[in-house]
Amino acid sequence: MRLRHAAAILALTLAGALPARAQVSVCIWGTITGPDALVNGMSYGIRDYLESLNQTKGGIAGQKVNALLLDGRYKLDEELKIYRRCVDQENAVFISGWSTGSVKALSDQITQDGVPFITQSYASEVLDPKKFPYIFMAGPTYEQQMIIALRDLAAKGGKRVVIMHADNEYGRGPVNVIRQSGVVNQLGLQLVDTVEFRYDAQDLTAQMLRVKSRKPDMVYIQASTPQAIVILRDAAKAGLAGKLFIGNLYTISPTIPEQLGEAAEGFRAIQAYQFYGTDIPAMKQIEAFGAKAPIEKKDMYYMKGWMEGIAIAAAVEGAIKQNGGKVPADIKQFREAVRQQMEAQTKLDDGGITPPLDFSNHQGFVQARIAEVNGGKYVPVGDWIDAR
Amino acid sequence: MSLVAREVTIRFGGVIAVERMALEVSPGEIVGLIGPNGAGKTTFINCVSGTYRPHTGTVRWLGDELLGLSPSTLLRKGVARTFQNVASLHDLTVLDIAKLGASARKDRQSGGHLLDFFRSDSALERELLEQILEPLELADVAHKPIQTLSYGRRKAVDLARALAAYPQLLLLDEPVAGLTSHEGMAMAGVVRNVRDRLGCAVIMVEHKMDVVMSTCDRIVVMAAGSKIFEGLPAEVQADPEVRRVYLGEP
Amino acid sequence: MNTRHLVIAVAVALLMGALSLAFGRFGAYMVNAVAIAGIGALSLNLLIGYGGQISFAQGALLGVGAYTAGNISNAGGDGLLAILGAGVMGAIISALIGIPALRLRGLYFAIATLAAQAILEYLFKILDPITNGVSGLVIRPTTILGIPMTSDRSLVVPSLVILVIVWVAVSRLMRIDLGRSFLVLRESEIVAKGMGIDVAHAKILAFFASGFIAGLAGALAGFANRLASPEAFTLDLSADYIAMIIIGGLGTWTGPLIGAAFVVLLPEAIQRVGEAAGLSDILSPLRELAFGLLIILFLIFEPRGLTALLSRLKPRSLAVPAPGAVPATGESLPP
Ligand SMILES: Nc1ncnc2c1ncn2[C@@H]1O[C@H](COP(=O)(O)OP(=O)(O)OP(=O)(O)O)[C@@H](O)[C@H]1O
Ligand SMILES: [Mg+2]
Numbered sequence: 001m002r003l004r005h006a007a008a009i010l011a012l013t014l015a016g017a018l019p020a021r022a023q024v025s026v027c028i029w030g031t032i033t034g035p036d037a038l039v040n041g042m043s044y045g046i047r048d049y050l051e052s053l054n055q056t057k058g059g060i061a062g063q064k065v066n067a068l069l070l071d072g073r074y075k076l077d078e079e080l081k082i083y084r085r086c087v088d089q090e091n092a093v094f095i096s097g098w099s100t101g102s103v104k105a106l107s108d109q110i111t112q113d114g115v116p117f118i119t120q121s122y123a124s125e126v127l128d129p130k131k132f133p134y135i136f137m138a139g140p141t142y143e144q145q146m147i148i149a150l151r152d153l154a155a156k157g158g159k160r161v162v163i164m165h166a167d168n169e170y171g172r173g174p175v176n177v178i179r180q181s182g183v184v185n186q187l188g189l190q191l192v193d194t195v196e197f198r199y200d201a202q203d204l205t206a207q208m209l210r211v212k213s214r215k216p217d218m219v220y221i222q223a224s225t226p227q228a229i230v231i232l233r234d235a236a237k238a239g240l241a242g243k244l245f246i247g248n249l250y251t252i253s254p255t256i257p258e259q260l261g262e263a264a265e266g267f268r269a270i271q272a273y274q275f276y277g278t279d280i281p282a283m284k285q286i287e288a289f290g291a292k293a294p295i296e297k298k299d300m301y302y303m304k305g306w307m308e309g310i311a312i313a314a315a316v317e318g319a320i321k322q323n324g325g326k327v328p329a330d331i332k333q334f335r336e337a338v339r340q341q342m343e344a345q346t347k348l349d350d351g352g353i354t355p356p357l358d359f360s361n362h363q364g365f366v367q368a369r370i371a372e373v374n375g376g377k378y379v380p381v382g383d384w385i386d387a388r
Numbered sequence: 389m390s391l392v393a394r395e396v397t398i399r400f401g402g403v404i405a406v407e408r409m410a411l412e413v414s415p416g417e418i419v420g421l422i423g424p425n426g427a428g429k430t431t432f433i434n435c436v437s438g439t440y441r442p443h444t445g446t447v448r449w450l451g452d453e454l455l456g457l458s459p460s461t462l463l464r465k466g467v468a469r470t471f472q473n474v475a476s477l478h479d480l481t482v483l484d485i486a487k488l489g490a491s492a493r494k495d496r497q498s499g500g501h502l503l504d505f506f507r508s509d510s511a512l513e514r515e516l517l518e519q520i521l522e523p524l525e526l527a528d529v530a531h532k533p534i535q536t537l538s539y540g541r542r543k544a545v546d547l548a549r550a551l552a553a554y555p556q557l558l559l560l561d562e563p564v565a566g567l568t569s570h571e572g573m574a575m576a577g578v579v580r581n582v583r584d585r586l587g588c589a590v591i592m593v594e595h596k597m598d599v600v601m602s603t604c605d606r607i608v609v610m611a612a613g614s615k616i617f618e619g620l621p622a623e624v625q626a627d628p629e630v631r632r633v634y635l636g637e638p
Numbered sequence: 639m640n641t642r643h644l645v646i647a648v649a650v651a652l653l654m655g656a657l658s659l660a661f662g663r664f665g666a667y668m669v670n671a672v673a674i675a676g677i678g679a680l681s682l683n684l685l686i687g688y689g690g691q692i693s694f695a696q697g698a699l700l701g702v703g704a705y706t707a708g709n710i711s712n713a714g715g716d717g718l719l720a721i722l723g724a725g726v727m728g729a730i731i732s733a734l735i736g737i738p739a740l741r742l743r744g745l746y747f748a749i750a751t752l753a754a755q756a757i758l759e760y761l762f763k764i765l766d767p768i769t770n771g772v773s774g775l776v777i778r779p780t781t782i783l784g785i786p787m788t789s790d791r792s793l794v795v796p797s798l799v800i801l802v803i804v805w806v807a808v809s810r811l812m813r814i815d816l817g818r819s820f821l822v823l824r825e826s827e828i829v830a831k832g833m834g835i836d837v838a839h840a841k842i843l844a845f846f847a848s849g850f851i852a853g854l855a856g857a858l859a860g861f862a863n864r865l866a867s868p869e870a871f872t873l874d875l876s877a878d879y880i881a882m883i884i885i886g887g888l889g890t891w892t893g894p895l896i897g898a899a900f901v902v903l904l905p906e907a908i909q910r911v912g913e914a915a916g917l918s919d920i921l922s923p924l925r926e927l928a929f930g931l932l933i934i935l936f937l938i939f940e941p942r943g944l945t946a947l948l949s950r951l952k953p954r955s956l957a958v959p960a961p962g963a964v965p966a967t968g969e970s971l972p973p
Contacts, residue, residue, distance in 0.1 A: 033923045070909075071918075076870045080863055081667060081906070084790065088663035101774055105865030108779070112788070167763065168869065169772040439832055463834030475829040477822055479889065484818050491815035492834055501843065504814035505807070549833065 023327045024059065024320075025066040026050055026312060027086030028096040029079060030120070032071035035200070036098075038225045039250045041297035042120055043069055045305015046096055046312065052289040053313055060313050061320040063327055066090070072098045080105060087113050091331050093319075093338050094312045096120065100169050103135070110134050114332060116315070116339045118308055122249070123173060129362045134339055138308055138364045139272040139354065142174035142222060144387035145248045147183060148270060148368050149220055152382065154187040158217030161191050164207070164231060165222040166199040175222055192216060197227070204230050208238040221247035228267075229259055236263035242373065243267070249368075252300050257376040264373045271380060272368040273303045274353050282306060282351025307353040311364060315342040355384070390415050391557055391589055396435055396445035397613075405431040406442065407613040411591070415556070418583055418590040420604030420621075422597075424634055428613040429593045430472055433559045436591075437469040438462045449557060463492040466556035470549075470563055472593075474542045476535040482545050483530045486516045489552030520548050523578050540567040544575060551582055558582070560592040564599050572596060576603045601625070609634060643809040643891065650895070651798040658794045666790040667862070668906070672899045673797040674858045677804050679882040679894035681851035684808055686880070687889035688817065689844035690824030692748040695735050696879045698758035699849055701871030703728045703856020705762070705769050708777035708866050717782035717796070717861065724857035725850040731758070732849020733842050740838050743827065755873055762868040774867025777860050787861060797858050801895075804851050809891055811847065820844055824889070881933050887943025896944045904928065 030043025050060075050067035059065045068090055072079040079102035086092040092115065097103055100121035107126055110117045117135050119126060124141040126132055140148070146163075153161065161184060165171035175194060178184065184191045192214045195207050208231070211219060219240075221228055228251040232242055243266030251269040274280055276298045286295070286306060295302065318341035319334060320327055328334040348357040348364075357364040367386045371378040391413040398406045406428040413419045421429050434440040436447050438459040447454045454462060468489070477485070490512060521527045524544045529537060534545050547563055560579065564572035576599045583590055594600050600607065600621070607624045609617040611633045617624065624630055658669035682696045703724035710720035738750040762769045769775055779788045787793050811817040819840045822830040831837050860866045878901055886897020905925045912921030940947050 032919070033926070075874075076863060076865065076867065077671070078905075081664075081671070084664045084667045101865060101867050101869060104774065104776060105863055105867075108864065167772065169774065169867070172772050437832075458836070459831055460834045460836035460839075468834070469832070471829075471832060475826055477825050477829070480818065480821050484821075488815065488818050488822065488833060488835070491819075501814065501816040504816065505810055509814075553834070 024063045024316060025068065025090045025092045026094045026096075026316075027068050027070070027082075027090050027092035029070040029072040029082045029086070030096075030098050031074045032069075034072075034074035035226065036074055036224060036250075038253055038255060039301050041299045041301030041303075042305030042308060043096070043098075044296040045302040045307070046309040047305075048286075048289055048293070048295065048302075049306045049309025050313060051293070052285060055289070055292065061317045061325060063320065065313075065316075068092075072102070074099055076101050076105065083109075087115055093316060093331070093334050094118070096308065096312075100173070107132050107135065114339070115335050116312075116342055118312065121170070123169075124177065125173075127363055129343075134335075136311075136342060136359060136362045136364070138304060138311075139249075140270075140366050140368050140387045141363075142170075142248055143177050143181075144366060145270040145272070145368060146174060146178050146220060146222065148385050148387050149218070149246045149268075149370070150184060150187050150189060151385065152370055153218045154189055159188075159190055160215060160217045161189050162193045162195065162211050162214055162216040162219045163191065163222060164195045164197065164211070164219060166227055167196050168199050170224075171196065171199070171222050199223075199227070201227070201230060204234045205237055208234045208240060211235075212238050212240055216244060219245045221245060221251060223247070224250040225253040225255055229256055232256065232260050232263050232267055236260075241266060246270070246370070252371065252378055254299065257373050257378075261376070264376075267373045268370050268381070269378065270368050271300065271371040271378070272354070272365075273300050273307065275300050275371075275378065276303055278352075280352030282310075282353050285351060303353050307350040307357075307364075310350045310353075311342070311345065311348060311357055311359065314345060314348055315339075317341075318344065390450050391436075391447070391591075393432075393436065393447045394445060396432065396442045396447065398431060398435060398440055398442040404613050406435065409445070409610070409613065410615055411608055413557070413589040413591060415589050416583060416587045417606065418579070418592060418604045420600040420607040421591055421593045421610060422595070422600060422607060422624075422634065423610035423616075427610040429610055430561055431613075432610070433469060433561050433591065433593060436557075437467060437559055460492075463553055466553070466588075467559070468492075468550040468553040468555035468557070469559035470543075470546045470561055472561040472565065474539070474546045476542070478535060479533060481531050481533055482521065482526050482537070482548070483513065483516065485534060485545050485549045486520060486530075486552045487512065489549035490516060490554075492553045516548075516552055520551050523581065524548050525574065540571045543567060544571075547575065547578070551578075554586060556586070556588050558588050558590045560590065560594075562593055562595065564594060564596055569596075569598070572599050573602075579603060640806075640810060640813065644806050646892075647802045647805040647809075651802045655794065655798055658791060663790050666794050668903070670790060670794050670797050670858075670862055672895075672902045673794070673801045674855050674862065675879075675882060675898035675902050676895040677797075677801055677858065678852060678855035678879055679886065679898040680804050680808050681848045681855060682879045683883045683886075683889065683894040684811070684820075684851065685844055685848035687883055687887075687893070688812065688824060689820040689841070689848070691736070691739055691841065691844060692744070693735070693751040693848075694748060694873065694876045694880070695732075695751040695755040695758065696852060697871045697873060697875030697877075698755045698762075699728050699732055699735075699852040700856035700859055700875065701758065701762055701866065701868075702731045703853035704777075704860030704863075704866035704871070705775060705856075706853065707780075707857030708775045708860045709768060711780040711861070712775075712778055716784075717780035717787060720780060721782075721796070721800070721854055721857040724860075725853040728853020728856060729846045729850035732845045732852065735849075736842055736845030739841050739845070752873070755876060759868055759872060762871065769866070769868070772868060774865045774870075777864050777866060779864070780861055790862070793858070793862055797862075800854055800858065804854065805891075805895070808851075812891075816840065816843060878929075881929055883943075884933055885936055885943055887945035888941070890943065890945040893943050893945040896948070900944060901929070 028043050028046050030040045031037050047067045047069045050065045070082045083106055086095050094116045096118045098120050100123045103119045103121050103126050119137055122141045126135050127137050163175055165175045228247050242264055246268040249270050249272055257264045315338045319337035342359050346358045346360055354365045366388050367384045369380055369384045370382045372381045393411045396409040409432055423429055435442045438457050517527055521530050564575050607621055609630050617630050654669045658666040685691050685693055706727040707720040707724040710723045735754045739747045763772050782796055819835045823840055882897035882901045885900055887893030908921050908925050912918035
């Protein structure tokens with residue numbers, strides 16, 4: 001009897017999971033809820049771009065696109081589950097995935113399944129067209145972002161560098177790469193300390209006093225917005241100026257000046273995409289789309305997503321056109337054609353969000369510049385620098 | 389004498405619960421241990437069964453010192469006891485409890501738990517049913533969880549557990565308290581039969597004098613932690629001091 | 639009794655196997671996830687539900703299994719060896735975690751297991767040669783008895799076989815002296831001691847057996863995820879397992895599996911319902927909330943969990959008399 005009930009529950013739950021079929025399906029998982037939710041704009045950006053194509057052009061090459069946005073919650077098992085759903089049930093031709101851990105865990109399977117995949121994690125390990133021919137990345141890796149900041153310091157005659165990072169892969173991985181590469185010394189700089197802190201730390205006063213004692217000329221933050229807020233808040237308590245600090249791409253968020261006010265002034269971060277609201281052609285499209293549907297996140301990450309949407313759509317369009325305007329019947333063939341089209345893009349215009357994209361090496365572009373919080377807003381303070 | 393206890397003393401803070409208590413029991417003998425509430429009877433049993441560690445004294449069983457040994461070691465040496473108050477144990481059936489008692493027996497000690505996994509215990513089950521549960525009128529509820537049983541029957545289950553160990557020294561703490569007089573007499577009969585069959589030494593703490601008189605070979609009277617009298621049932625009833633202290637006569 | 643359990647376990651496994659075939663790769667992954675969670679929940683139920691020892695270190699123990707199996711398998715060992723090795727390692731670490739239980743009881747011990755969880759999480763992060771630190775250990779697809787485990791579907795087989803073995807073994811364990819002494823231990827240590835049960839021995843064995851099973855589950859999780867990382871074996875996971883055994887029904891035989899299926903499938907069910915109703919944005923954050931709420935509701939209204947709830951649905955159970963002692967009669971002196 002009990003058995004029958006258990007079976008019924010199981011069957012009922014799984015019955016809801018029957019495969020849904022659409023001609024062109026793109027699957028995006030992000031962190032809708034979870035620790036990274038502050039910087040999840042790109043997940044919405046991709047979806048909205050594809051939706052805008054449905055609205056304005058009837059989809060891609062005349063085919064409606066099913067853009068499915070799912071919540072990975074920054075949990076490995078949830079993300080692995082979503083991946084299966086995308087590959088197996090949604091028949092996604094392109095997948096956008098989130099955490100570094102999940103991309104690593106899935107890297108072999110992505111190759112096995114032959115499904116084009118764009119990673120929102122900038123971990124350099126998965127950027128290897130030979131080993132992982134289906135994995136693509138939009139912009140500069142964490143290491144490249146760090147190098148841009150270091151070069152800037154060297155150019156300005158600074159010397160003493162402190163790196164702060166979270167105690168997870170995202171924090172430790174790139175810092176170790178930079179340390180081992182010797183690039184700090186090559187630039188004539190000195191790494192006077194690396195400070196590791198708990199990813200979910202709520203108080204870093206002690207760490208900031210330690211940082212202060214090192215008399216740094218620059219403190220690089222390899223962490224995201226929530227951590228940067230704690231760091232800058234406690235830095236102010238310790239009497240360290242905001243302008244000493246520079247964070248990676250994931251520390252560009254209006255939340256930082258909003259929450260910290262004066263303490264955030266002078267704080268700098270790596271900018272790789274044009275800000276939301278910049279006068280570029282892509283923004284016109286976004287505004288047109290925004291007139292009809294609410295835009296969830298009006299920030300740089302959304303711009304990143306929009307750009308990724310453009311790249312995905314262009315590759316899919318190329319694959320359909322190549323097949324005589326029809327979606328290839330075999331999803332395997334379709335995915336392979338999309339991968340080839342993605343690699344074939346060498347001068348893709350994304351409406352000014354970034355320089356022209358070139359995915360032949362699987363990394364769309366490699367430049368960034370530095371932006372500074374000034375009067376509560378991020379303002380670019382340098383030229384675009386190539387980080388190669 | 390196979391059980392010889394001497395000078396057993398235990399204090400709880402300021403309270404001297406048992407003081408220089410002495411007791412001897414021979415195999416095959418049933419000794420009644422009586423005395424007013426708080427006399428220290430349960431505490432003494434606890435000392436012999438390893439639950440408490442007395443401050444001074446010796447308790448020797450067939451020449452071996454028992455004090456300092458844990459209840460589980462003592463059980464393996466053949467010392468089993470019952471409790472004044474029975475615990476209700478969820479999910480365990482009457483037979484389960486009996487089997488737990490039997491688990492201390494030498495013939496059940498070989499092989500360890502891993503072997504238990506693959507060993508059938510239907511022979512043991514049959515034996516427990518016939519030898520122990522049947523006489524205690526528990527055979528019909530053998531597969532019932534014990535919390536569904538009446539208080540009296542639960543006390544019988546507790547006795548069954550102790551008996552299943554086939555003890556050489558059996559310590560009974562008020563085995564018939566809370567039972568009807570019919571149930572009590574039946575229980576006492578079982579104790580006598582077991583003694584006859586196993587030849588074990590028995591100490592029985594009990595307040596019900598009719599049961600004590602008809603069951604015990606010898607009676608020890610405790611008051612305020614010490615032995616105040618020892619003798620045959622008839623002598624005890626006749627002693628004026630015992631009557632005053634215990635039976636409450638002037 | 640035992641054969642009945644065997645029949646049920648095999649039937650459930652066959653049903654799960656059929657479901658994994660019917661729902662493609664995603665279905666296979668979900669069935670595998672339920673089976674692994676079921677094994678992990680059986681392990682924790684053995685410790686908490688039967689042995690009465692509350693532990694918050696289950697997540698870390700699964701991690702021990704995953705890392706152990708990953709290392710053995712990556713070094714070229716057969717998957718079966720890796721799984722058994724994970725079991726042994728889980729058992730050893732679990733027994734170590736159990737040592738404070740010899741002195742501490744109840745909540746005090748539970749706090750000690752919290753510390754154990756934190757220490758193990760920390761070790762996962764710093765024992766680089768074994769765990770590859772915060773990056774996590776990538777586990778290459780294993781082979782079991784020479785058969786490569788490259789697909790989700792192939793992994794379902796070992797998971798279901800182990801589930802059946804563990805499920806039946808737990809049923810058997812509760813019918814031998816050791817298992818019975820766990821039950822007494824759960825009710826009262828004092829009673830157990832008085833009954834002549836070697837409490838320390840029984841406790842350590844409870845941790846040992848539970849840890850062995852947790853290790854197996856961890857190994858299977860490692861093979862399914864292909865990555866063992868510190869972030870996957872946190873206190874959150876321990877909490878999930880506690881939720882499973884409470885929702886399923888503490889100390890019941892079917893409870894762990896029902897609870898595991900429920901906890902693994904509920905978020906997906908909420909998600910799919912949300913999508914169908916166009917409410918997924920609202921329902922997504924609700925998933926976390928739903929668990930907390932469910933556990934509280936179960937603790938208040940049905941402490942014996944879904945198992946009890948389901949068995950109440952069948953008319954047969956109405957015939958069982960309500961438990962409760964008949965008042966004692968006859969004169970006796972108060973104790
Ligand atoms: N664990 C303990 N801590 C403190 N005092 C105790 C403890 N156990 C027993 N005592 C005290 O020791 C004395 C003897 O108690 P005990 O239970 O041995 O009496 P008893 O003869 O069994 O009485 P009854 O006939 O009521 O069962 C009492 O004064 C009791 O309060
Ligand atoms: Mg007493």
